[in-house]
Amino acid sequence: MKPIIALENVSFSYKINENSSVEVLKDISFSIFPGEYVAIIGHNGSGKSTLSKHFNGLLTPGSGDVWVHGYNTKDDSKKLDIRKGVGMVFQHPDNQIVATIVEEDVAFGLENIGVPRAEMKQRIDDALGVVKMSEFRKRPPHHLSGGQKQRVAIAGVLAMRPDCIVFDESTSMLDTFGRNEVLQVMRKMNEMGMTIITVTHRMSEAAEADRIIVVEDGKIVLDGIPREIFKHKEVLMQLQLDIPAVSQMAEIIHNEIPTFSKELIHEDELINEVKRVSKERTGEVV
Structure with missing residues (x-):
């Protein structure tokens, strides 16, 4: 399958003034299908x-190439x-x-x-x-x-x-x-x-x-x-990012109830896991 978007060694800098610039993208390569x-x-x-x-x-690379449906974005x-x-x-x-x-x-x-x-x-x-x-x-x-x-x-x-x-x-x-x-x-x-x-x-x-x-x-x-x-x-924490609130909640519950899965990322998963563990702990057949 050919990618819709392909980046090859893309770098980009914003010019601050005539004598200086700041590099924002650094040798990035990946494809989106x-x-x-x-x-x-x-x-x-x-x-x-x-x-x-x-x-x-909207922006074009300072070096490297971006291809969209096989067209180079540098081609006006x-x-x-x-x-x-x-x-x-x-x-x-x-x-x-x-x-x-x-x-x-x-x-x-x-x-x-x-x-x-x-x-x-x-x-x-x-x-x-x-x-x-x-x-x-x-x-x-x-x-x-x-x-x-x-x-x-x-x-x-x-x-x-x-x-x-x-x-x-x-x-x-x-x-x-x-x-x-x-x-x-x-x-x-x-x-x-x-x-x-x-x-x-x-x-x-x-x-x-x-x-x-x-x-x-x-x-x-x-x-x-x-x-x-x-x-x-x-x-993620080192990158000033976090994990979803659902994942945080699942981890907290897992620390109290080890059989509770901590690898949850969606609300419906959390709800279903609560139901499963509740039935399990009360002796009901899941």
Whole structure:
């Protein structure tokens, strides 16, 4: 299987002034494949957001190469093809919403690339349906909640029919309800076959992914499935990261009840394990 995105020895520096710069990414190489749900985590300043902006050519490497569907992001003639393939949803939805009516905002990108009117209507209907915002299509976006605004922003990207969507700290400004709304949409899109990349510092969100890449000081330090990544508790703590609250709770219970599994990362796993151990301790047949 060919990767959607491939990074080869990518380094990148921000220029401070004419005489100095700071290196943010350092010789990074990895690939992301169709249908993956990948979380990129790291503390503030680790380089994770700078890394994400390389996935669709918003930034290009100082050295090394980024390939998207076989196109090199340094090739300016392929930028439109690259951005059709990889969409971005950012931290502040207000920065992505440009129209005064929801459906007009979703149509904005389609109009820019000349999608025919009939097809445009179908794409808008489909995108709003996926994010469960169809009933709000005639509403002004500024009347919506933060989570709803972010779902409108997602619909605008989704209508472009990309193969991959990158969420760059897209839930960090939302309350718990709004975050859950967006996470449900991300999971639904992944189940539909779309590649999802989420950049986050929230371990509970990273646990929802199928793969986690941990970034520190511009380098990849861990890359694997969530359950394996969260076993490296001491390493994560050294990187100013943590393990999900569910995992912390499971470890506390395990210390009191050794038969209780400490390798849990999802709420439903914790609930089921509590039920199992409760039945076991009361002598009931599981």
